[in-house]
Amino acid sequence: xxxxxxxxxxxGMGKSTTAGLFVQRGVPLHDADAAVHRLHRGRAVAxxxxxxxxxxxxxxxxxxxxxxxxxGKPEALRRLEAIIHPLVREEEQAFLARCRREGAGLAIIDxxxxxxxxxxxxxxxxxxxxxxxxxxxxxxxxRPGMSAEKLDAILARQMPDAEKRRRAHFLxxxxxxxxxxxxxxxxxxxxxxxxxxxxxAQRS
Numbered sequence: 001x002x003x004x005x006x007x008x009x010x011x012g013m014g015k016s017t018t019a020g021l022f023v024q025r026g027v028p029l030h031d032a033d034a035a036v037h038r039l040h041r042g043r044a045v046a047x048x049x050x051x052x053x054x055x056x057x058x059x060x061x062x063x064x065x066x067x068x069x070x071x072g073k074p075e076a077l078r079r080l081e082a083i084i085h086p087l088v089r090e091e092e093q094a095f096l097a098r099c100r101r102e103g104a105g106l107a108i109i110d111x112x113x114x115x116x117x118x119x120x121x122x123x124x125x126x127x128x129x130x131x132x133x134x135x136x137x138x139x140x141x142x143r144p145g146m147s148a149e150k151l152d153a154i155l156a157r158q159m160p161d162a163e164k165r166r167r168a169h170f171l172x173x174x175x176x177x178x179x180x181x182x183x184x185x186x187x188x189x190x191x192x193x194x195x196x197x198x199x200x201a202q203r204s
Contacts, residue, residue, distance in 0.1 A: 002099045003106050003197035004122065005170075005188075008114035009129030010158045011151070012140035014174030014181070018129045019110045021178075021185040029108040030095040035088045047083045052076070064145075072153050085117065092122075106192055115159050115167060124197045127188065128168035130161055131175040 007022075007029075009015040016033075023029050040048075040061035048066065049056040055065040070076040092109055099107040111119050120126050131139075140151050165171060170191075172184045 001197040001199055002096065002104050003192055003195050004096065004124050005106060005108045005192065006114050006120055006123035006126040007108050007110045007129070008112060008126065008164065010136065010161050010164065011112075011154050012136040013129045013131050013161070014139075014172075015110065015112065015129045017174060017178070018127075018172050018181060018185065019108070021182050022108055022189075025185070025189060027106055027108055027189070028095070028099050028104050029110055030092050032088050032092070032109070032111045035091045036084060038091075039084065039087050043087055044084060048080070051079050051083060071150065077157075105194065106189075113158070115164055116157070120167070124195075125169040125192070126167065127170040127172065128161075128164045129172050129174060130165055131173060133161070135175045136161075 007015065007019055009018075019029055019031065036044075040063065041059075045056055045059060045061055048061050052066060052069045055062055055069055057065070066080070070080050096107060096109070109119075109123065111117070114120055114123075114126065137151065140146055141148065170188050172181055172188075174181050
């Protein structure tokens, strides 16, 4: 049975970098954010335009327009999540079914809001990517188009890092550099080597 490791972390913690370290070591990984990008060019286009008119440009969901339509608007955000989350989950289930068919010992699902959406129940263990709050803020505010107000709105939707760390089975602290993070990833792979999954990912 494939062991399913959930990988999560708040914005700016270095989650994508950590995910890449696993991929470099040959671990199959499903990236929920990448799935959303694909859906914005495919199956999600029509339902998103119907729910949020004017957010689709040339057949593709315009992320800036969609963000403006939902940021700071809880009801609008819930409508969007009701469209996107089931589609992402379908892709995740197909990925895990493929891993099981191919006999993968370990598979990772990279889900930014894993705890917030109750997704930890689909995992055999959870890895939280973390960094000090000051490092997180500096990283995020350096992104194009980001503001302190936008960051605060994003963080308001996310479980506090301290709570995520409390719930985690494994931690990777990216503030100490790529080499140190790579060592932590290697230690996690050693700890999970040969460990069978419980079939948690097949639960609803």
